[in-house]
Amino acid sequence: MLKELRSRSLRAFKFTLAGVCLLVLIGTRGDAMRLDAVQEVAAPYSYDIITWHLQNFLSKWTHRVVRAIPGAGISSEDRLARVEEYFALSVDASRFKSNIDRIAANASGAGEAGLADSENELKEVRARKRKLRADVEEAIESGISEVARAAGLGVVGEFIFPPVDIRLTEPPKVLVTSPRDRIERSLEVLVDPHVDVGDREAMESRLLESEDLAAIVLDIGGVATYPASLYDGGSLRGTLRTATHEWLHHYFFFGPLGQNMFKSPEMQVLNETAADLAGRELGELAYRFLGGALSDDKQTTAPVRASPAEPPRQPGNEFDFDTEMRETRRRTDLLLTQGRIVDAEEYMEQQRLRFVANGHPIRKINQAxxxxxxxxxxxxxxASPIGGQLRQFREGMAGVGEFVERIRGVSSYGEFLSMLDEDGDR
Known part of the structure; x- marks a missing residue:
């Protein structure tokens, strides 16, 4: 029995190793020369993606081999219990961190004892999460693998290819740039997740002054490294959706859609939005597979409250984030089209202050x-029409598996539009 388990683990390891050797290209492909300006600015805070791939891949497989040894495994019930505990601890960690931030902001020095207590409790929670992490990751990977298999995606014998592989951690941030006279995703680079606000502002200012680029350092929920790097402070449902989104990027990479992702802005939008749509659908199925009754609906971050000075909102006059953001984008595009760059930038800052006043603490809104x-x-x-086009495309198919397979075969935006027209004529 032990020999059989070891043999199976070895076969799976070899299979996954082949995948990681190919998937590492996702994080390293691109025109390095084009990134010189941004890489130079971000160099002190650079994120070593190659080391990430190697260290985390080997670490996770060590755990899998250990779990394959008779007597070292855990039951599915125990694994689900660990999943529930892990995400409950995420709520606790968020609460302790909020307490620390609140006490630290008190310039009088009062509450130092409470600060030490919260810091110690946060350390204990994080230590417990680290002990649970590997089993929780495997539960999530198993859930996504099962729904992918049921949808007919990536099935090769008894395996899913590429194998679902995630790491719950603090993902890197991304430094994004755009020309100032238009909104266009340009040079970008991953940076250390712990870079502070002052250093973010310094990088952004330097790129503005030296390269005349709008720049911003943003948090991201995940990145398609291998294993995929995912934010570890979210809910189970949200984590499953993000994990599935990143796995779909891995899956798309082995088809025309992923191979042509950076051939045009439209193809990049098509890739990301297809992964969003299918990721939500498959992630929801994985959530149900794992037992959607798990205590997942607890809020993992403290709600953002409006300023006390803000007057009470009148019924029917609520601030709607989506509506306001769409209008901000529309108006900004118009001003930039008219060549009014400074006016557009002043308008974006005015709108940002409105968002902040209404409980949405956005640090910066600019072209990037x-x-x-x-x-x-x-x-x-x-401002892209691709979201609506993809929803229309999905509506014409019986299942999410068919949608993923068809969109995975698309090599250009024009080809996608032709497929959409053909489906509409039927």
Whole structure:
């Protein structure tokens, strides 16, 4: 029995190793010469993606081999219990961190004892999460693998290819740039997740002054490294959706859609939005597979409250984030089209202050902010029609598996539009 388990683990390891050797290209492909200006500015905060791939891939497989040894495994019930505990601890961690931030902001020095207590409790919670992490990751990977298999995606014998592989951690941030006279995703680079606000502002200012580029450092929920790097402070449902989104990028990479992702802005939007749509659908199926009754609906971050000075809102006059952001994008595009760059930038800052006053603490809105968010066509910061086009495309298919397979075979935006027209004529 032990020999059989070891043999199976070895076969799976070899299979996955072949995948990681190919998937590492996702993080390293691109024209390095084009990134010189941004890489130079970000060099002190650079994120070593190659080391990430190697260290985390080997670490996760060590755990899998250990779990394959008779007597070292855990039951599915125990694994689900660990999943529930892990995400409950995420709520606790968020609460302790909020307490630390609140006490630290008190310039009088009062509450130092409470600060030490919260810091110690946060350390204990994080230590417990680290112990649970590998089993929780495997539960999530198994859930996504099962729904992918049921949808007919990536099935090769008894395996899913590429194998679903995630790491719950703090993902890198991304430094994004855009020309100032238009909204267009340009040079970008991943940076260390712990870079502070002052250093972010310094990088952005330097690129503005030296390269005349709008720049912004943004948090991201995940990145398609291998294993995929995912934010570890979210809910189970949100984590499953993000994990599935990143796995779909891995899956798309082995087809025309992923191979042509950076051939045009439209293809990048098509990739990201297809992964969003299918990721939500498959992620929801994985959530149900794992047992959607798990205590997942607890809020993992403290709600952002409006300023006390803000007057009470009148019924029917609520601030709608999506509506306001779409209007901000529309008006900004118009001003830039008219060549009124400074006016557009002043308008974006005025709007940012409105968002902050209404409980949405956005640090910066500029051309790069919209360029990044515009890649996700269903984002309110996007002006792309691709979101609606993909929804229309999906509606003509019986299942999400068919949708993923058909969109995976698309090599250009024009080809996608032709397919959409053909489906509409039927």
């Amino acid at each position: 902010y919209f360029a990044f968010n515009g890649t996700y066509a269903e984002s309110p910061g996007s």
